Amino acid sequence: MKGAFKDDRKATYLNAEGADRPLISPIADEVLTRARLYRLGRLRQQLMARDIGALLLYDPVNIRYAFDCSNMQVWTSHNPMRYALIFATGPAIMFEFKSCEHLNDGLPGIDEVRTAIPYMFMARGDKAQLFIEDWAAEIADLVQEHGGGNRRIAADKLDKPAIEGLESRGLRVEDGTEIAELARSIKSADELELMRWTIRVCEAGMARIYEHSHPGATERELWAHLHFENARSGGDWLETKLLTAGPNTNPWYKECGDRVVQMGEMISFDTDMIGPYGYCADLSRSWTCGYTPMTDLQKRLYATALEQINHNIELLQPGMEFAEFNAKSWQIPAQHVNYRYSLAAHGVGMADEWPVIPLHVDFDHRAMGGRFEPGMVICIESLIGEAGSESIKLETQVLVTETGHERLDSFPWEDV
Structure with a gap:
């Protein structure tokens, strides 16, 4: 392994065979198969509970959740070229980008693969409406064949002309985002095994950042x-570019740039990593460049952030209402309020997910209702800064269990 770790605890997160090899997943095929079928079943449960006949998905994260097909996810997040149609009591159909149909071979939840009909302006220009008509006619015919007389269809992302095309054929189009979010919120034991592996890869990447945290x-x-580390170990992408140092850490949300990091500066980051199997590792850490001892100010800010993290983790219990969590949550001191993070906790699965619980100073009558349930994975957040200081960013990923909670990540906090 190149370089030398100041903290041997962090060195252990690199590949046990050394830093020169990717991590190879030990997860058995049957775990992945069970997770795939569980996820598809969760979506169908939500449909049946609402008496909706079918679910039309365009969001590539939702498609990945339903079928585990991952073709061009980033590109299709802004180019709606592929989609899925899932019937509550009928087949599950994947409409794939032309010439990519074979990428769905062997996926257990897909009953049929068809070639997608893109209708977006970029692909069709002034003839887009003609393709909307073809697309809507195919969807309507499938609903007629497999919907059992139920003309209600939910969709997560559709352009207005597409909605109008479906409605003109007698379909009632409803919001499918809530269906997908609620389905995704409860993880099976197999999903958690997949997520733990993503976290393992992420922590190896964090160790690599730590290894190279030198001036220059x-x-x-x-x-x-x-x-x-994510790419070579089978992961997908990073959702953000949140790593900054020194004065760039405050205010937060600056993206990483070409600034050279200086000795003793605080390096703060938020991984937002979509890793192997499509699961998210959303972890944050902060430490000093060059492994220098923290200054008194850095220590005080770090200790405050860690206090918030530990306090709010201990609150997590199954059945607790979000409003009760807010009422009991850690209260941010006045000098940090103007430099705060906007939320205290949020769900995570294949990406950041429902629920989102605002920090107590932002929690009002518009904050979402709900309660923590076993199988939810919740990220507990902290961002602590003050006038003229650096910012400390910490975040951990926590499973809500039948009896309490369990942290899923274990990358060390700093000693303060």
Whole structure:
């Protein structure tokens, strides 16, 4: 392994065979098969509970959840070229980008693969309406054949002309985002095994960042180490570019740039990593460049952030209402309020998910209702800064169990 770790606890997160090899998943095929079928079943349960005949999905994360087909996910997040149609009591059909149909071979939840009919302007220009008509006619015919007389269809993302095309053929189009979010919120034991592996890969990437946290590196160079570990170990992408150092950490949300990191500066980051099997590892850590001892100010800010994390983790219990969590949550001191993070906790699965619980100063009558349930995975967040300081960003991923909670990540906090 190149370089030398100041903290041997972090060195253990690199591949046991050394830093020169990717991590190879030990997960058995049957675990993945069970997870796939569980997820598809969750979507159908939501449909049947609402008496909706079919679910039309365009969001590539929702398609991945339903079928585990991952073709061009980033590109199709802004180019609606492929979609899925899932019937509550009928077949599950994948409409794949032309010439990519074979990429769905062997996936257990897909009953039929068809070639998609893209209708977006980029692909069809001034003839887009003609393709909308063909697309809507095919969907309507399938609902007629497999919907059992139920003309209600839910969709997660549709353009207005597409909705009008379906409605003109007698379909009632409803929102499918809530269906997908609620289905995704409860993880099976097999899903959790997949998520734990993504976290393992992420923590290896974090260790790689730590290994290279020396003066002279740029923020972009440090961030690239997480990309590298994720890509070579079977992961997908990073949702953000949140790694900054020193004065760039406050205010938060600056993206990493070409600034050279200086000795003793705080390096703070948020992984937002979509890793192997499509699961998200959303973890945040902060430490000093060059492994220098923290200054008194850095120690105080870090200890405050860690206090928030530990307090709010201990609150997580099955059955607790979000409003009760808010009422009992850690209260941010006045000097940090203007530099706060906007939320205290959020769900996570194949991406950041429902629910989102605002920090107590932002929690009002518009905050969402609900309760924690066993099988939810919740990210507990902290961002602590003050006037003229750096920011400390910490985040951990926690499973709500039948009896309480369990942290899923274990990458060490700093000693303060």
